[in-house]
Amino acid sequence: MKKRLLMFLFVALASLIGQRAYAQVIVIANPSVKATAVSKAELSDVFTGSATTLKDGSRAVPILLKAGTVHEEFLQAYIGRSDSAYRAGWRSLVFSGQGAMPKSVDGDAAVVEFVAHNAGAIGYIGKGTPHEGVKVLAVK
Amino acid sequence: MRKLLTAAMMLALGVASASAQSLEDLNVQIHGYATQGFLYTTQNNIFTTTSSNGSPSWSEAVVNVAAQPTPKLRIAVQARYSLLGNFGNAITLDWAAADYKVNDKLGVRFGKVKIPSGLFNEIQDIDPSYLWALLPQSVYPLTSRNSFLSQYGGLVYGTLALPQKLGKLEYRGWSGEHALNADDGALLNLRESGTNQPDGIKGVATGGAIHWKTPIQGLMVGASDIRSNTQIIPSTLNFGAFTGTETVHPYNTPDYFAKYERGRILLAYEYARNQLNGMIVVPQFPFPVHFRFDERQQYAMASYKVTDKLSAGSYFSYYFNQHERNLSPNFQKDYTVAGRYDFNPFLYAKVEQHFINGTALSYDTGLNPGLKPNSKLTVLKIGVSF
Numbered sequence: 001m002k003k004r005l006l007m008f009l010f011v012a013l014a015s016l017i018g019q020r021a022y023a024q025v026i027v028i029a030n031p032s033v034k035a036t037a038v039s040k041a042e043l044s045d046v047f048t049g050s051a052t053t054l055k056d057g058s059r060a061v062p063i064l065l066k067a068g069t070v071h072e073e074f075l076q077a078y079i080g081r082s083d084s085a086y087r088a089g090w091r092s093l094v095f096s097g098q099g100a101m102p103k104s105v106d107g108d109a110a111v112v113e114f115v116a117h118n119a120g121a122i123g124y125i126g127k128g129t130p131h132e133g134v135k136v137l138a139v140k
Numbered sequence: 141m142r143k144l145l146t147a148a149m150m151l152a153l154g155v156a157s158a159s160a161q162s163l164e165d166l167n168v169q170i171h172g173y174a175t176q177g178f179l180y181t182t183q184n185n186i187f188t189t190t191s192s193n194g195s196p197s198w199s200e201a202v203v204n205v206a207a208q209p210t211p212k213l214r215i216a217v218q219a220r221y222s223l224l225g226n227f228g229n230a231i232t233l234d235w236a237a238a239d240y241k242v243n244d245k246l247g248v249r250f251g252k253v254k255i256p257s258g259l260f261n262e263i264q265d266i267d268p269s270y271l272w273a274l275l276p277q278s279v280y281p282l283t284s285r286n287s288f289l290s291q292y293g294g295l296v297y298g299t300l301a302l303p304q305k306l307g308k309l310e311y312r313g314w315s316g317e318h319a320l321n322a323d324d325g326a327l328l329n330l331r332e333s334g335t336n337q338p339d340g341i342k343g344v345a346t347g348g349a350i351h352w353k354t355p356i357q358g359l360m361v362g363a364s365d366i367r368s369n370t371q372i373i374p375s376t377l378n379f380g381a382f383t384g385t386e387t388v389h390p391y392n393t394p395d396y397f398a399k400y401e402r403g404r405i406l407l408a409y410e411y412a413r414n415q416l417n418g419m420i421v422v423p424q425f426p427f428p429v430h431f432r433f434d435e436r437q438q439y440a441m442a443s444y445k446v447t448d449k450l451s452a453g454s455y456f457s458y459y460f461n462q463h464e465r466n467l468s469p470n471f472q473k474d475y476t477v478a479g480r481y482d483f484n485p486f487l488y489a490k491v492e493q494h495f496i497n498g499t500a501l502s503y504d505t506g507l508n509p510g511l512k513p514n515s516k517l518t519v520l521k522i523g524v525s526f
Binding site: 051052099100 | 167169171173202204206208211214216218235237239241243244249253254262263266268269270299403445448449482484485488525
């Protein structure tokens with residue numbers, strides 16, 4: 001009984017930590033994007049080069065952070081890959097002529113700036129980052 | 141056809157340049173990578189290197205320049221320096237293409253385009269993109285990969301959503317001129333066996349591929365086929381003092397594959413068949429000599445991402461020519477274990493051990509006067525990409 005209780009507490013704690021980590025990242029989009037919410041699969045398709053539009057037909061242009069905790073958390077939560085695996089995937093597309101690497105910028109503020117001024121742009125930032133001029137997309 | 145495509149590419153580049161305000165508007169990107177390999181075999185010399193003494197004669201460097209003047213139009217060119225034993229040691233045009241993507245359902249690409257057959261053909265020469273130092277040689281033979289990598293022509297591609305949550309279907313169709321220069325490494329083995337093609341090989345190849353991304357998350361099942369109509373002009377074969385001509389009949393290369401990739405796991409299987417018939421005519425001979433190959437190529441692989449930086453995997457690769465399949469020169473089995481470590485997003489190293497049984501692939505006669513039926517191959521490789 002004691003073991004089961006400990007196991008339950010461990011699983012509950014682990015899932016809370018997981019949710020907390022994902023909750024530190026928000027997905028933002030240019031106001032031209034019609035959707036207010038996207039699925040995890042849609043996000044993955046857009047950020048891995050499999051799709052250039054969302055299900056509602058909106059054009060989607062991904063923008064990446066070059067590195068950092070927010071970047072790592074976004075990749076783990078929504079793409080399911082490490083940074084090196086993610087970049088290896090893009091290199092496959094670039095060097096085989098199937099795609100061009102998404103633009104990468106240095107910080108959250110640069111992501112907000114790019115997303116606010118480019119139609120269809122979709123990015124991710126830390127939850128506490130000011131994000132005027134962009135809309136926040138819920139991830140289903 | 142090549143001249144026409146080159147002119148069209150130049151026109152597309154010109155239009156893109158004229159309509160753009162600056163390099164920023166063109167979204168110009170430059171990427172590249174370089175690798176250095178080391179080969180050691182316990183028996184035989186592999187890939188035309190002197191690997192039984194340990195050979196560093198395996199280097200590659202690639203530069204890619206791409207521009208995207210509009211969201212739907214992308215123009216890119218890629219050049220490669222490669223050296224593998226007696227092969228290469230030259231800078232060549234990998235591919236150069238203009239890509240217009242109408243939407244996710246339809247895109248077109250033309251120029252010198254990569255051939256998207258099989259599971260890995262489009263990326264078989266892109267070392268940074270996979271775990272292995274050598275892809276399974278039964279399907280992706282390193283010394284003749286130029287034969288399959290790219291061709292002058294065009295392709296259409298797209299992704300279709302299937303009804304009733306049946307997943308997605310990716311399709312590709314292509315056609316163009318397939319050409320190999322006389323000095324291409326793919327023709328080395330033929331030269332050593334007395335077949336000279338002074339003007340190389342060319343012909344029309346048309347193919348199609350479908351990748352079904354099934355409703356089972358991470359599972360893709362696919363198939364591809366290529367119809368090749370190869371001309372060898374002029375076809376010259378040397379049989380001692382005699383000279384003759386060779387004709388290869390049009391042939392198909394069907395390929396079936398499946399991949400399961402989820403989380404840290406990747407499982408894949410591929411089976412391809414290359415059935416080829418032809419005829420050799422030597423005027424001094426009383427009748428033509430008919431020949432036939434029926435190559436069966438397959439592998440199964442599994443890999444696991446141990447940590448974010450470390451991956452490990454294993455595969456079994458099997459090639460045989462259906463005719464006299466039990467003779468050592470007509471088959472090859474390769475049991476492989478491999479590891480890759482990414483020091484950072486730009487630098488990585490690979491180590492791989494092969495246990496090879498059979499001599500159907502990768503050995504030339506010049507460097508191997510007495511081929512042994514078994515060999516072990518150790519591969520070390522380091523790569524950098526940006």
